[in-house]
Amino acid sequence: MNRVVLPDNDLGWLNHLAIRHDRDLPVLRELNDLYEGTAPLHYIHPEILREVGERIQAVSLGWPMLAVDPLEERLEPLGFRYPEADEPDPDTPPEELASATADANLMRVWQDNDLDEEAQLGRLDALVMKRSYLAVGTNEDDPDTPLVTVESPLEMFADIDPRTRRVRAAIRRWAEDQDSLVRLPEEYATLYRPDATIWYDRGPQGWREQGRDEHGVGEVLVTPLTNRSRLADRYGRSELTAPLLSLSHAANKVASDMMVAAEFHALPLRALFNIGEDDLVDDKGQKQSALQVIMGRLLTLEGAGDGSEVKPYEFTASSLSNFHDSLNQLAKHATALVGLPPTAFGVVTDTPASAEAWRAAEARLIKRAERKQVPFSGSYERMNRHVRRLQDGDWDPSARRLETIWQDPATPTRAQAADAVRKLFGDGEPIITKRQAREDLRYTPGQIRRMEAEDRAAAEADPVREIVRLNATGGAPPTERVPVTEPAGVG
Template sequence: MERSEEQWLTHLIRCHDKDLPDLRLLNSYYEGTQPLSYMAPELQQELQETVRQVVINWPRLVVDSVEERLDVEGFRFPKEPDSDDELWRIWQANDMDEQSQQGHLDALVMGRAYVVIGTREEDDRTPLVTVESALDMFAEFDPRTREVRAAVKRWSEEGEDGKVAHATLYLPDATSWWVREKGVWVEDPDHERDDHEIGEVMVEVLANRPRLKCPNGVSELVDVVPLSDAACKIATDMMVSAEYHATPRRVAFGFGEEDFVDANGRKVSAFSRIIGRMWATEKNRKTGQDGDGADVIQFSEASLGNFHETIKQLASLVASLSGMPPHFLGHATDNPASADGIRSAETRLVKRSERRQRGNGGTWERVNRKVMRLRDGVWNPDARSLETIWRDASTPTVAQVADAAVKKYVAKIVPLRQTREDLGYTQAQIDRMEEQDEQAAEDAMQRVLSGDLAALEAGPKPGLFDDAEPEPAGPVPVGG
């Protein structure tokens, strides 16, 4: 049964409202504002503001350790050695260097983020691309094609009578804007609908770990949240114990309020009494007619070592589930690990990051296909094989990278451009280097033609190495 636009709108909003509580909870874990778990309400009421929750924010560490390795460096058409300058111009014009990082981050935290493609009124050659949070947006997939068949974005603005709810509905042939008036959604008269008739929804989903039955993705925090709750509980209990048991407790017999004084006879504060600073009194411990029966007993303090060991065990479980090296979670040994040992410990994390690159690369390639469709007015068949270029997810040393790149170049395994890409230079830097190489070669040729051989020998030599290859070739990208 075909749904009307209003039916699509209400259906998508209902689905979004169902997901919002879980999305907000996951977001609170990343921000470190999650509620305290495992503590009895009676104890919370008793402690009140005396002891606040101690948050060990492992969820943020788990997410950031992957997100820091997801950097897009360009897009390339098939059989082209260089990245496409025009697609990179549009990428930069939309501040996608920053927005893509935010999208990757939200996808890792909440399972998904969204990318919206639209026209830019002031420049039809530069389509508008924005990244949206799952807290504001929801998309539904077609079960047959697994493509987005409808999406909605919601927000609120201050109006004369309070906040006014707005929504944008994205369908395969049209994008429309709506406003809620008197409890009913109506088309916003201030926005002209866009009947683009492209046949595809101008929305793509950045899904984290999508599955065949779960195309919207899964949060990277699912496995970590229970362990994080346990660690926060243990750390909070440790602070409660430090408050009530880590300081030695004393019991004073035969003392009155006037007896708690310092060496100069001045009364001590309540804090001094609890912590146990020096007390002075004229009373003695003898009983009977000659004594006052005064006495002080001290209990032994409690050890906090059991809390430390529990937190260490929980940290080991987090490292095991998330693929992070133990030293990321503060595990240190008397003998520091070697450089090779550290890189070996990061193997699972690197592979996990490369998997995210592959999945997100497919999304960015679909986004660029729609960008070109809006720019050119027709679908580009070559864009079906578009490739995303990612920065290396591993963390080798500069010396190792340089050594490996030079050896592959000298052995004529890779050309000069590939060598420069392996060394980590950006596409703009490589282009500038190649221009300088060409200029140096032209200058050398001019010297040869003019017979100035001495100047030729003293002048700069073209290329990074003497036997530079003339034909460049690009890197093997990670992407759809």
């Protein structure tokens, strides 16, 4: 067996990763085209396409998009936290609250890098094209806010060590449009190594180094956001599996056939008997072929040549119900394959009878979203450890215990969620704290901090009323409950 020899210099790694990325790009582009609905259709004979020309366009039902989007819509991170982190002092001024907890710091970096929007795009690319990437870099203008970007697998590739499961090196390549009169390099690249990030451009003589950042972290500052990785395949797999795609191609074929049938059979076809080829002319006297006449939904049948009169006839229009039944059956198989309700593809219209029935129909989709949260959390947490390393200049051991807070992938109504929290935090001895109740209601950390500040302001304005309320609702521990005494002279 041939032993793989890894490059021993930066330029060698650049060329090695570029070759591996080029080998992977055709599959990634095909998956992207399938999601966008621009991939060529299957199961349609080329002769049929040539026959109908541009008159009938092939139909794409977009099932790959409908299979991926509902899953991505249920993956929404709300923040990050340390499990053992203490709550900040209630007296902490609001302007210092952001630096009082690591959670607030990480969310500040997250928002400063526009990851509220960018991370969503990364999760979508990971579901469609097997993976996307999170890249971290130093920020010369603000060292406390490292640069974090989300990269497409069409532009970035990372080599993973099969022993440590960590990234050994990564490359990002992109091209610039040549709109300027000044001739610019057409291709650029960034090479990520454990102790440095290096920038290149490509000229007539090949790759040329343009600069480098010697960060000395000891790890490649690129984290793959991998979908459906396997023990023997750490580079991930797409949600657009072969069974789903075969069903999607079949449905597109049936839908295209339905449009052809609608063109030729669903509308009444008229016929003229005792008409020959020499009689087929348009309004300008130009001779037409039989196919051109058929395209106009007029069938001509030549007579016996005995001068018989022309006889018109109209055929009965065809029904398209057989196509509808085929699409319904394919939709049921496809939605069962991806764990979606039968109505997700817009073909089956039998909606569940109640909210409980609807939730039961979404059970597999909810579980799939919860399973996706586990590996995606690991990628976000590793990215945050890189952020803390650039901020602090050293590794934070407690950062290995970071947790990612996710939006509930289920779809309970607002009233159902509030009722469940009220039962846990209601009358009597509460099971959860007020902060936990607000987290369960999926308020963001910023909203919770603002509500807590308003609670403190209300307590300062009327302390006695606040004590009474806490004692009545169990908001304070029994040892902290203060009995309310009647004023002197009463009773």
